[in-house]
Amino acid sequence: MDTVASWGEHAATQPTHHVPPAWRERLEARVLHPLRSTGFRYYVWVAFLLALIGWALYAYSQQLERGLIVTGMRDRISWGLYIASFVFFIGISHAGTLLSAILRAVKARWQMSITRMAEFITVVALMVGALFPFLDMGRPERILNLLTYGRWQSPLLWDIMAIGTYLTGSTLYLYLPLIPDFALCRDRLGPSAPAWKRWFFTAAALGWQGTPAQRLALDRAMTVMMIVIIPVAVSVHTVVSWIFAMTLRDPLNSTVFGAYFVAGAIFSGIASIIILMAVLRRLLHLEEYITATQFVSLGYLLGAFTLIMGYFNLSEYAVTGYKMAEGTRFHFEQLMVGPFAGLFWFYILGGMVLPGLIILYPRTRTIAGIVTASVLVLVAMWIERYLIVVTGFRVPLMPYDPAWYMPTWVEWSILAGAFALFALIITVFAKLFPVVSLWEVIEHRGPEPAPLRSGTQPAPGPDVRGRAVGRTP
Amino acid sequence: MPSRSLGYASAALVAAALLALTPWLGPARVAHAQASGPAKIRVEITDNGFKGVSGNFSGEGEGFTIAVEPGQEVELTFVWAHQAYVDDAHAFVLKGYGLETPEINAANREATLKFVANKAGTFDLKCDVHCEVHERLIGSLKVSRSSGTSASPAASAAAPSALSIRVPAAAELGQRVLLQARLLDASGEPLARAPVIFSVPTSFLNKSSDVVVAKALTDKEGRAAAEYEVRSAGQLTIQADYRGNERYAPAKASAELVVGEAPRQLYTEHAGVRIPGLNAAPALGPTMVGLGQVRGPLAALSTLWPALSGWPIALALLVIWSSYAAVVVLTFRVAGAGSVAATVPARRLPAARVALEPIVRHGLWSGVALAVAIVVAALSIMAAVRGFEHMLADLGTHGGYLALIALSAGALETLVGHAPFRGQRWVAALGALGIAVALAALLSCCLWALTYRLPVVSQVTLALILNEVPVALAGLALSALSLVVLLHLRQAPRHAAMRPEVRP
Numbered sequence: 001m002d003t004v005a006s007w008g009e010h011a012a013t014q015p016t017h018h019v020p021p022a023w024r025e026r027l028e029a030r031v032l033h034p035l036r037s038t039g040f041r042y043y044v045w046v047a048f049l050l051a052l053i054g055w056a057l058y059a060y061s062q063q064l065e066r067g068l069i070v071t072g073m074r075d076r077i078s079w080g081l082y083i084a085s086f087v088f089f090i091g092i093s094h095a096g097t098l099l100s101a102i103l104r105a106v107k108a109r110w111q112m113s114i115t116r117m118a119e120f121i122t123v124v125a126l127m128v129g130a131l132f133p134f135l136d137m138g139r140p141e142r143i144l145n146l147l148t149y150g151r152w153q154s155p156l157l158w159d160i161m162a163i164g165t166y167l168t169g170s171t172l173y174l175y176l177p178l179i180p181d182f183a184l185c186r187d188r189l190g191p192s193a194p195a196w197k198r199w200f201f202t203a204a205a206l207g208w209q210g211t212p213a214q215r216l217a218l219d220r221a222m223t224v225m226m227i228v229i230i231p232v233a234v235s236v237h238t239v240v241s242w243i244f245a246m247t248l249r250d251p252l253n254s255t256v257f258g259a260y261f262v263a264g265a266i267f268s269g270i271a272s273i274i275i276l277m278a279v280l281r282r283l284l285h286l287e288e289y290i291t292a293t294q295f296v297s298l299g300y301l302l303g304a305f306t307l308i309m310g311y312f313n314l315s316e317y318a319v320t321g322y323k324m325a326e327g328t329r330f331h332f333e334q335l336m337v338g339p340f341a342g343l344f345w346f347y348i349l350g351g352m353v354l355p356g357l358i359i360l361y362p363r364t365r366t367i368a369g370i371v372t373a374s375v376l377v378l379v380a381m382w383i384e385r386y387l388i389v390v391t392g393f394r395v396p397l398m399p400y401d402p403a404w405y406m407p408t409w410v411e412w413s414i415l416a417g418a419f420a421l422f423a424l425i426i427t428v429f430a431k432l433f434p435v436v437s438l439w440e441v442i443e444h445r446g447p448e449p450a451p452l453r454s455g456t457q458p459a460p461g462p463d464v465r466g467r468a469v470g471r472t473p
Numbered sequence: 474m475p476s477r478s479l480g481y482a483s484a485a486l487v488a489a490a491l492l493a494l495t496p497w498l499g500p501a502r503v504a505h506a507q508a509s510g511p512a513k514i515r516v517e518i519t520d521n522g523f524k525g526v527s528g529n530f531s532g533e534g535e536g537f538t539i540a541v542e543p544g545q546e547v548e549l550t551f552v553w554a555h556q557a558y559v560d561d562a563h564a565f566v567l568k569g570y571g572l573e574t575p576e577i578n579a580a581n582r583e584a585t586l587k588f589v590a591n592k593a594g595t596f597d598l599k600c601d602v603h604c605e606v607h608e609r610l611i612g613s614l615k616v617s618r619s620s621g622t623s624a625s626p627a628a629s630a631a632a633p634s635a636l637s638i639r640v641p642a643a644a645e646l647g648q649r650v651l652l653q654a655r656l657l658d659a660s661g662e663p664l665a666r667a668p669v670i671f672s673v674p675t676s677f678l679n680k681s682s683d684v685v686v687a688k689a690l691t692d693k694e695g696r697a698a699a700e701y702e703v704r705s706a707g708q709l710t711i712q713a714d715y716r717g718n719e720r721y722a723p724a725k726a727s728a729e730l731v732v733g734e735a736p737r738q739l740y741t742e743h744a745g746v747r748i749p750g751l752n753a754a755p756a757l758g759p760t761m762v763g764l765g766q767v768r769g770p771l772a773a774l775s776t777l778w779p780a781l782s783g784w785p786i787a788l789a790l791l792v793i794w795s796s797y798a799a800v801v802v803l804t805f806r807v808a809g810a811g812s813v814a815a816t817v818p819a820r821r822l823p824a825a826r827v828a829l830e831p832i833v834r835h836g837l838w839s840g841v842a843l844a845v846a847i848v849v850a851a852l853s854i855m856a857a858v859r860g861f862e863h864m865l866a867d868l869g870t871h872g873g874y875l876a877l878i879a880l881s882a883g884a885l886e887t888l889v890g891h892a893p894f895r896g897q898r899w900v901a902a903l904g905a906l907g908i909a910v911a912l913a914a915l916l917s918c919c920l921w922a923l924t925y926r927l928p929v930v931s932q933v934t935l936a937l938i939l940n941e942v943p944v945a946l947a948g949l950a951l952s953a954l955s956l957v958v959l960l961h962l963r964q965a966p967r968h969a970a971m972r973p974e975v976r977p
Binding site for chain 2: 401
């Protein structure tokens with residue numbers, strides 16, 4: 001019978017994990033519980049999200065019928081809430097890449113229990129984010145013109161290619177680690193599960209039995225994707241930044257935008273993972289498996305990125321402010337002391353300074369504190385995208401008064417619908433797929449070790465090898 | 474408990490942040506100070522469009538602008554005053570305020586709008602009824618603190634000044650011309666170190682304004698000069714403007730400059746670095762080699778080919794999507810490897826035999842067949858389009874590609890044929906990438922031949938060097954890498970546990 005110890009080349013070089021059967025059974029029961037039963041609150045939540053999405057569809061129907069005049073966008077400020085939200089969602093999609101790929105590449109084991117959630121966020125955020133360019137078009141059927149008449153020289157075409165490539169790769173990278181868990185679901189859910197679920201898990205498991213050859217193939221595939229997805233993710237956020245930076249508009253015409261957007265994407269991605277972790281941990285009672293370790297580790301990352309983002313902002317504003325070209329002066333005034341000052345300083349102070357202090361100070365470096373910091377970061381990063389788009393377009397290019405932009409109810413409704421769609425897809429995913437990567441947690445992490453007391457050695461546990469992920473004997 | 478208190482504090486902080494973000498993330502409106510008394514503006518609608526009669530206005534026709542202060546009560550009266558177009562009727566809309574007048578015509582000659590200018594900015598004022606002077610009935614209402622285009626009180630007490638302008642009578646589009654102005658006082662004495670602004674009236678969509686094209690200071694002779702690159706064709710009015718100070722009143726002057734060629738704009742097609750194949754035409758193209766007729770449908774096909782433009786992007790995408798394809802293949806091998814029962818001999822084999830054995834055992838004949846089929850197809854197409862002699866020449870230049878295809882085809886066969894040796898699947902995947910890239914280069918050659926009918930061997934070689942070597946180099950590198958790894962690969966896996974075991 002195949003055992004945990006036979007997985008991968010690490011088996012012969014690392015000691016076998018001590019996986020108590022009770023712990024493993026508890027883990028499986030907790031993680032598979034949402035797949036087995038559905039409570040009343042779930043339906044209420046889904047109904048609420050569907051209502052929001054329905055209202056957003058009504059708002060979009062108004063936009064389709066009457067044109068973009070129902071939005072606040074006009075000829076001078078032609079990008080607004082939609083494009084800001086597009087950049088925001090593409091940004092938080094970096095979460096999965098960071099956790100699943102980068103941390104897996106450096107063998108950071110603490111991320112095993114949350115890697116599935118991160119991969120969820122990546123795929124769902126990409127799906128929702130990719131809708132916004134369509135929403136921004138008054139004539140969405142003309143999207144095909146981008147492909148039939150597109151030129152390689154266009155950053156918009158680079159955007160389409162990059163996001164399409166990233167979405168495909170992220171979907172593959174989400175699916176691959178799910179295969180053993182699909183097999184587990186196939187074997188564990190039993191005849192009480194609906195027939196369509198049993199069929200789905202059987203088909204999706206691809207006949208997984210946990211044989212060495214299968215493990216080898218899967219390990220190789222995941223390694224390829226782990227290596228490939230990192231540069232793809234970096235390229236996506238860089239290319240998204242270039243739709244602004246490749247223009248000649250004064251505040252957007254910056255060479256630092258590529259790196260700035262990548263850092264911002266990781267920053268907002270970490271915050272989104274922390275928030276989703278907290279929510280799912282609370283709702284699904286995963287406190288035993290998602291502990292303070294994950295929150296504090298991600299909190300340190302978040303804190304590090306407050307410094308990185310602060311550095312990028314300082315570099316950008318110090319360099320342009322030192323020269324203070326005509327358009328820059330206007331931009332500085334509108335941003336720092338003018339009509340957008342409130343939003344800008346909230347982004348700086350509430351989005352970087354305050355979260356950094358919360359994470360720096362040990363007494364506030366708790367789960368609640370880190371989640372609070374993450375909420376502040378996420379709100380601030382959305383505001384930052386909004387400021388980049390709207391204030392960038394507001395700098396006059398010709399001698400006329402600067403235009404004003406204010407989102408209308410249509411835009412707010414559609415944005416709310418997009419967030420609701422994001423939450424709905426995550427909710428459905430959590431109902432269909434295990435939110436914790438069971439086989440990885442079992443095989444690579446095991447239960448959290450008990451803290452040692454001084455002068456004592458931990459008693460050796462029984463040499464119990466966990467059962468293989470796959471068919472039960 | 475600290476965590477609970479922190480929770481309450483954090484909730485309060487977020488709520489406060491959300492409140493601070495209202496109203497609806499719009500920019501803060503400009504605070505309006507107490508405005509001055511009501512503004513009564515009377516405007517006549519003549520055969521030339523808008524004509525101000527009283528109130529704070531400037532310009533005529535389509536440049537007509539009314540200026541008021543924020544918060545000021547405005548009474549705007551339109552008076553129908555046509556001489557020639559006696560049948561014209563008008564109804565005016567003020568954009569931004571959503572106001573509209575009833576229709577005025579010869580019978581009903583006056584209409585008045587009364588409102589409070591509580592929105593700052595510039596708003597369009599135009600006729601909403603099609604009429605003879607419709608294009609000249611486009612004005613604007615400007616609501617700003619520094620409104621008013623009339624001379625300031627300080628300037629009205631200043632001494633008069635005289636400004637004259639001199640420009641060439643004619644110029645060519647893109648030519649740099651010298652704009653000269655001279656500023657004198659009332660007694661004819663020159664005014665030194667006075668700023669003179671040269672501008673050109675410009676229209677964009679329905680907006681008209683003066684675009685400043687140069688600025689200069691007067692010298693001790695009162696002369697100011699600046700260069701201007703003519704960027705519009707047609708008859709241009711160059712304006713010189715002295716804004717005045719506490720001693721001297723403002724002054725203006727204008728002159729006509731006729732620019733030859735049909736009215737059009739100068740613009741730069743290409744900006745930044747020109748990269749042949751990316752944002753510039755390839756170094757070798759139809760205009761450079763004097764090619765013949767380009768075939769219709771195939772020419773359209775060639776415009777999609779990355780070898781002609783954007784080849785770096787296409788190459789990057791090719792590598793990434795090939796990795797995805799390899800992953801998909803590996804994933805399906807998960808499905809097929811559930812009952813692997815192959816045994817692997819543990820004995821060590823010579824490295825060369827290890828490298829060649831799968832090719833000999835599985836891939837040689839099928840790989841050769843595959844390569845021959847590709848070559849025959851390509852040569853047939855080229856022979857049909859360009860003739861037998863050119864086909865032979867192309868065969869000579871494409872010999873390297875054919876060798877690549879043969880080796881890579883063997884590796885591809887190994888991938889498909891359950892290679893039992895550890896790592897060889899990866900090597901075969903690399904070889905498959907090489908075959909894909911080599912095929913890309915070969916197809917590129919075919920497309921060049923099909924669309925441009927390159928006449929001689931040297932031209933083909935030049936085309937290959939400039940457009941296809943980047944693609945071919947990638948294929949060469951990948952295939953070479955796979956060969957090197959194959960030749961140095963050890964047969965026995967490092968860990969016995971990795972071998973697929975015989976299942977009872």
